[in-house]
Amino acid sequence: MAAGAASPRERYRSQVRAEIKARAWDQIATAGASGLSLNAIAKELGMSGPALYRYFGGRDDLITELVRDAYRSLADTFGAAADAGTGLSGLARAMRHWALEDPQRYFLVYGTPVPGYRAPDDTTATAREIMATLLDVCAAEAPGSAEADGPGGAGTAPADALEAHLADHRDWAGDHPAPPHVLRRALAYWTRLHGVLSLELAGHFTGMGFDPEVLFSAECEGLTRRG
Amino acid sequence: MAAGAASPRERYRSQVRAEIKARAWDQIATAGASGLSLNAIAKELGMSGPALYRYFGGRDDLITELVRDAYRSLADTFGAAADAGTGLSGLARAMRHWALEDPQRYFLVYGTPVPGYRAPDDTTATAREIMATLLDVCAAEAPGSAEADGPGGAGTAPADALEAHLADHRDWAGDHPAPPHVLRRALAYWTRLHGVLSLELAGHFTGMGFDPEVLFSAECEGLTRRG
DNA sequence: TGTACATCAGTGAACGCGCGTTCACTGATGTAC
DNA sequence: TGTACATCAGTGAACGCGCGTTCACTGATGTAC
DSSP states (O other): OOSOOOOHHHHHHHHHHHHHHHHHHHHHHHHOGGGOOHHHHHHHTTSOGGGGGGTOSSHHHHHHHHHHHHHHHHHHHHHHHHHTTOHHHHHHHHHHHHHHHOHHHHHHHHSOOOTTOOOOTHHHHHHHHHHHHHHHHHHHHSOSSGGGOOTTSBTBHHHHHHHHHHHHOOGGGTTOOOOHHHHHHHHHHHHHHHHHHHHHHTTTTTTTOSOHHHHHHHHHHHTTSOO | OOSOOOOHHHHHHHHHHHHHHHHHHHHHHHHOGGGOOHHHHHHHTTSOGGGGGGTOSSHHHHHHHHHHHHHHHHHHHHHHHHHTTOHHHHHHHHHHHHHHHOHHHHHHHHSOOOTTOOOOTHHHHHHHHHHHHHHHHHHHHSOSSGGGOOTTSBTBHHHHHHHHHHHHOOGGGTTOOOOHHHHHHHHHHHHHHHHHHHHHHTTTTTTTOSOHHHHHHHHHHHTTSOO
């Protein structure tokens, strides 16, 4: 932190900004993102509606900022989990924890897209950072060759087709040196986690009788060990 | 159809009801479920706002009806795919087709839950019907014993733990005679499909460079064949 | 076939509401000399 | 240290808007005799 000391005004400003965001998150948790209201936030903060325009360009700007923060916090969570050296399943558990901690934050990123809205451009970079972390951990953990994969892994025609396809379509991996079978595993792992999480968070397992965590664990390990 | 012939009035009524719903779907596709407006629907239909109250109790009733229809149409799609005898991957492809046909319909069922709203009770029954169909097809296709599963299948500790857990927590399967390893495979299959679909439909693969369909196919076959 | 009545689709005015946002203004806080 | 000025947080009134919903009413369609 080499930046000059923030002036009192700047400190105050960012404090209020943070408070506004906190209230915004509360509201999203209560009424969903579409129920977010500037006036309601202002009221909860004990100030008048128009005051918020000192801090955000408007409702859309505020939401954009929340989306950005949500992406950022997942990327950080991922980064920390990778540094902890707990491997792929550590990454998965970190993600599940992050999601359960605030389901609406998860949904703001991975939930139903609102038709008109476009996420800010820099989230793409953050999304790739997340994938890069996943690829790092995946590469470190992967067996040296594809044939170590089992059912659903290399050796089945569609999995081979996918690996071949990914070898030629790896924009999302940037310049990561991961070989195709790692790309495939990372991608499959990623989607499987989201499969369990999105259903769990949306409540589609409630009333089914089983514990989502057990299912999650099984999906966690499914791609990393073999039977 | 043994019911008595519908009176002209009844015919007209259900026609208008259908038209209202159709417009509602259009609107959801355009602005998301939260942007659905009775007045706007009425305007598009060339009638006044209050007229809709002849057909639905109000906005919430209309949405509830749409949710019910969405569940029903997926259950029917599943049923037809099962009858077609195209196996598990036929089921999966039918589901993907159903989802791509109208992403907002998918999201109305599996997307971000709106915190206050509760789905109508009878959707639970439809949801179980869907799982029952999945179990049927899964059971027909499954190898006779668990040991035929590969990596991520039986033989790994978490997968065994899941099977054991499911053997004791099978409310969702009703009285379906499927053995534990079929329960596990059905559930894993189900969540994996949703993993790819929810990310694809929400647009998280756009700009990544690969074709979601290839990934989907790989996940389709992953649990059904072995390498 | 014709008349009397009931049903019911649809209208138009009105209700209260909360929303995002603008604008001119006040008053406190900081800065420059 | 004190004064003059600039910055800027926050207010309150007002704007137009679209929303869901109610209500009394009109007029057409169906039914019963």
